[in-house]
Amino acid sequence: MSILSYANIALCLIGIGLLALVLSLRQQRKQQTINKYLAEEKSSKSQSLSDWLEVIVPKSLSVNEQEIQQKLHDAGNYSFKYAHLYLPFKYALLVFGSVTIGFIFYGSLSSTVLLATIALWVIAILLVPDMILQARIKAYQNTINRQLPYLIDLLAVCVQTGMTIESSLSYLANEMQGFDAKLAQLLQKTNERANIVGLDKALDEAHLHIPTPEMRSFVMTLKQSLRYGSSIYSTLTTLSADIRQVSMLTTEEKIGKLAAKMSVPLILFIMMPIVILIAAPGVMRMLSGA
Numbered sequence: 001m002s003i004l005s006y007a008n009i010a011l012c013l014i015g016i017g018l019l020a021l022v023l024s025l026r027q028q029r030k031q032q033t034i035n036k037y038l039a040e041e042k043s044s045k046s047q048s049l050s051d052w053l054e055v056i057v058p059k060s061l062s063v064n065e066q067e068i069q070q071k072l073h074d075a076g077n078y079s080f081k082y083a084h085l086y087l088p089f090k091y092a093l094l095v096f097g098s099v100t101i102g103f104i105f106y107g108s109l110s111s112t113v114l115l116a117t118i119a120l121w122v123i124a125i126l127l128v129p130d131m132i133l134q135a136r137i138k139a140y141q142n143t144i145n146r147q148l149p150y151l152i153d154l155l156a157v158c159v160q161t162g163m164t165i166e167s168s169l170s171y172l173a174n175e176m177q178g179f180d181a182k183l184a185q186l187l188q189k190t191n192e193r194a195n196i197v198g199l200d201k202a203l204d205e206a207h208l209h210i211p212t213p214e215m216r217s218f219v220m221t222l223k224q225s226l227r228y229g230s231s232i233y234s235t236l237t238t239l240s241a242d243i244r245q246v247s248m249l250t251t252e253e254k255i256g257k258l259a260a261k262m263s264v265p266l267i268l269f270i271m272m273p274i275v276i277l278i279a280a281p282g283v284m285r286m287l288s289g290a
Contacts, residue, residue: 074209075136076182078189086129094125140182144210146247147183149240151176152218156236165222166191166199186210200226214243 069083098118105114151172158168173187186206193202200223207219217239225232 071130071133071137074140075133076140076185078185090125090129094122097121097125141210141212143182144186145212145214147180148214148218149243149247150179151183151187152236152240152243156233156240159231159236160233165225166194169194169199214246217243 068086072083098121101118101121102114105117109117154172154176155165155168158171159165163171169187170191173184173191176184176187186209190202190206193205197205203219203222207215221232221235221239224230225235
């Protein structure tokens with residue numbers, strides 16, 4: 001393969017990286033619209049500055065220690081002590097790798113290919129760590145979402161026995177250590193925040209931490225009981241059943257899509273080779289006869 005081909009491949013990969021940045025920007029704008037209705041109201045000046053920064057800086061790029069700490073917190077790492085080393089290590093690796101690539105391949109590659117290789121390294125270092133961290137956040141939220149019906153059932157049992165919501169959450173935070181450490185850690189964090197800012201505000205923060213429809217329904221149910229003093233045993237049991245039903249429907253939907261997804265490798269790796277094997281002898285005879 002010629003050097004020009006390598007350059008074309010590198011430029012294509014750079015284009016893919018830029019496309020990923022654009023898609024990440026669109027996702028950031030969508031998340032920003034949702035957060036406007038969930039977060040506290042800010043001043044118009046600071047809000048406009050925040051909007052401008054969120055437009056300029058894509059979600060996939062972490063630009064300060066506070067953002068890194070927030071992402072690690074959203075991924076379930078509540079007590080990670082080395083968040084301040086993330087960005088220095090990341091940029092040090094970026095500079096060291098770029099210098100190493102330039103030193104090793106200088107003279108053996110053309111300037112275009114060398115610049116394209118360095119650009120690929122820069123894009124990979126800027127995007128891949130944050131993409132991995134974003135995937136960890138999504139996995140953590142899915143884990144909490146799957147275990148949420150069990151928490152709701154246990155909370156309903158505690159409420160039915162006469163315990164308050166605060167005491168129930170505190171009791172379950174200790175008892176669920178052996179069942180699900182991540183869920184118990186989330187409950188413990190919510191209890192700690194409830195002791196400082198109140199349970200109502202702590203529940204809102206839990207929803208911002210796990211921004212899923214199931215968590216929103218759970219938080220709204222608890223807040224309604226706290227505000228009006230209504231009994232929530234039947235509501236919690238119904239909510240738990242509904243969440244399980246939605247999870248089952250989502251699983252069935254994914255199973256239904258497998259047939260369409262399997263058709264792609266079937267066409268590419270089975271049907272196309274068979275067509276080539278059938279047509280190749282006749283084509284070869286025609287070419288040899290010509």
